[in-house]
Amino acid sequence: MEITLHYIASLSILVILQLLGLVWFNKNKMPARIIYGIYLASIISICFAFSYPLEQEINLSLTSIPFILGILYSRLVPLLVFTTIVLHAIFFGFDLGFWLACISTPFYAIILWKISPWFLAQTSNKRIQILVQTSLCLSIVKIAFLELFHIDYPILDVVFAEFFIQSLGIGMLAFFTEEVNKSIQLKNYLLETKKNDAIEQMGATISHEIRNPLTAAIGFVQLLQAQSPSTEKQSQYLSIIRSELKSAERVVENYLALAKPEEETFQTIHVELQLYNVLKLLIPSAQRNKVYIKQHFSESHIIQANQQKFHQCFINLIKNAIESMPNGGTLCLKVINDQQYVRIIIEDDGIGMTPEQVSKLGEPYFSTKGDKGTGLGMLVVFNFIKEMNGTIHVESEFGKGTIFEIWFESSITPTNEIEIIDLKDLVLS
Ligand code: ADP
Numbered sequence: 156m157e158i159t160l161h162y163i164a165s166l167s168i169l170v171i172l173q174l175l176g177l178v179w180f181n182k183n184k185m186p187a188r189i190i191y192g193i194y195l196a197s198i199i200s201i202c203f204a205f206s207y208p209l210e211q212e213i214n215l216s217l218t219s220i221p222f223i224l225g226i227l228y229s230r231l232v233p234l235l236v237f238t239t240i241v242l243h244a245i246f247f248g249f250d251l252g253f254w255l256a257c258i259s260t261p262f263y264a265i266i267l268w269k270i271s272p273w274f275l276a277q278t279s280n281k282r283i284q285i286l287v288q289t290s291l292c293l294s295i296v297k298i299a300f301l302e303l304f305h306i307d308y309p310i311l312d313v314v315f316a317e318f319f320i321q322s323l324g325i326g327m328l329a330f331f332t333e334e335v336n337k338s339i340q341l342k343n344y345l346l347e348t349k350k351n352d353a354i355e356q357m358g359a360t361i362s363h364e365i366r367n368p369l370t371a372a373i374g375f376v377q378l379l380q381a382q383s384p385s386t387e388k389q390s391q392y393l394s395i396i397r398s399e400l401k402s403a404e405r406v407v408e409n410y411l412a413l414a415k416p417e418e419e420t421f422q423t424i425h426v427e428l429q430l431y432n433v434l435k436l437l438i439p440s441a442q443r444n445k446v447y448i449k450q451h452f453s454e455s456h457i458i459q460a461n462q463q464k465f466h467q468c469f470i471n472l473i474k475n476a477i478e479s480m481p482n483g484g485t486l487c488l489k490v491i492n493d494q495q496y497v498r499i500i501i502e503d504d505g506i507g508m509t510p511e512q513v514s515k516l517g518e519p520y521f522s523t524k525g526d527k528g529t530g531l532g533m534l535v536v537f538n539f540i541k542e543m544n545g546t547i548h549v550e551s552e553f554g555k556g557t558i559f560e561i562w563f564e565s566s567i568t569p570t571n572e573i574e575i576i577d578l579k580d581l582v583l584s
């Protein structure tokens with residue numbers, strides 16, 4: 156039973172490798188095709204290392220397992236054909252088996268590649284069955300070949316190893332692969348459901364969120380009607396009404412942005428100019444909080460992004476920074492060009508966040524502002540920045556302040572096509 160023992164040893168290592176690989180893949184989301192290819196190639200070399208030599212330069216091994224799995228699941232045809240042939244030459248030289256591999260592997264690969272779309276459309280259990288049947292077919296071909304060329308081989312041992320161990324092996328490995336695929340799909344489904352739930356829940360709470368600022372605004376309108384306040388009082392009431400209505404508007408904007416994702420359209424964005432427009436909108440609330448705004452705009456940077464989304468992200472981020480300094484402070488806004496990236500830095504010396512709070516940023520309804528917060532702003536920021544292919548980095552220390560850094564790929568457009576902006580004009584008063 157020497158061949159069976161070789162197959163069992165080889166299979167045990169394959170199972171261990173598969174389990175380690177699956178744990179790794181599961182942690183690191185889906186494997187990149189190239190990493191999966193390297194993984195399959197190492198499995199093929201292990202199969203060769205544990206192969207059993209028959210006479211006339213023929214070796215029996217479990218290489219068909221990674222070969223079938225790799226092509227049916229990932230369609231990595233050239234890589235697997237090339238690896239199998241090259242590894243054969245490395246392990247056994249240019250023997251008869253090598254020339255047979257040169258002919259048979261592309262042939263099998265093309266058949267498997269052809270049936271792969273049909274295979275992937277089957278149910279999980281059906282796929283495992285198909286894999287076992289394919290492996291049995293290959294075993295029959297292998298044994299027929301040994302018979303045809305009158306190669307001397309221990310018949311019982313080979314039949315047991317090929318029909319039982321190989322089929323069992325491919326069945327087990329296919330089962331593990333299917334389980335991991337299911338868990339990845341389930342994870343994605345749960346994430347999607349969680350997001351949809353959040354949006355639905357948002358719909359229910361939205362009326363509550365809007366009612367508060369509207370009630371306050373109505374209250375001040377009534378005051379204006381009932382009394383005849385002085386001009387100073389009138390303008391004070393009107394500015395409160397404006398800010399309450401603005402906050403109701405922002406709730407609606409954030410909600411719509413999440414519930415109805417629009418088709419992505421990118422425009423040329425003059426970063427400094429757009430940030431300046433955002434700052435202008437937020438000056439009244441900065442003044443209320445006695446927040447001093449420092450802007451370091453040195454040159455005009457250009458990126459490709461969706462203007463509306465860009466606006467909404469920076470309104471939310473800067474508004475949070477202002478709100479984190481209820482007793483005044485400094486908000487520093489910088490734009491830096493770092494090789495191919497434009498880095499937008501928003502720094503505040505406000506209340507900061509604990510590491511736990513930082514990890515919760517972007518979760519729907521996470522807010523430390525009680526009734527005043529909606530916990531939607533950062534959710535919108537994270538979604539939009541991702542949609543605009545940007546990245547977001549947060550550094551925060553509780554009691555000290557927070558730095559948000561948003562990176563976008565810099566857009567190199569010929570300068571004559573774009574309007575040049577004189578940054579000296581962007582002075583906030
Ligand atoms: P909201 O502002 O309505 O509370 P957001 O989603 O905009 O909701 O923000 C979520 C939470 O993240 C805030 O309640 C706050 O605790 C925290 N946060 C966001 N930005 C800052 C910041 N610059 N400084 C301190 N905390 C922040």
Ligand code: MG
Nearest residue numbers: 471475532533
């Ligand atoms: Mg906010």
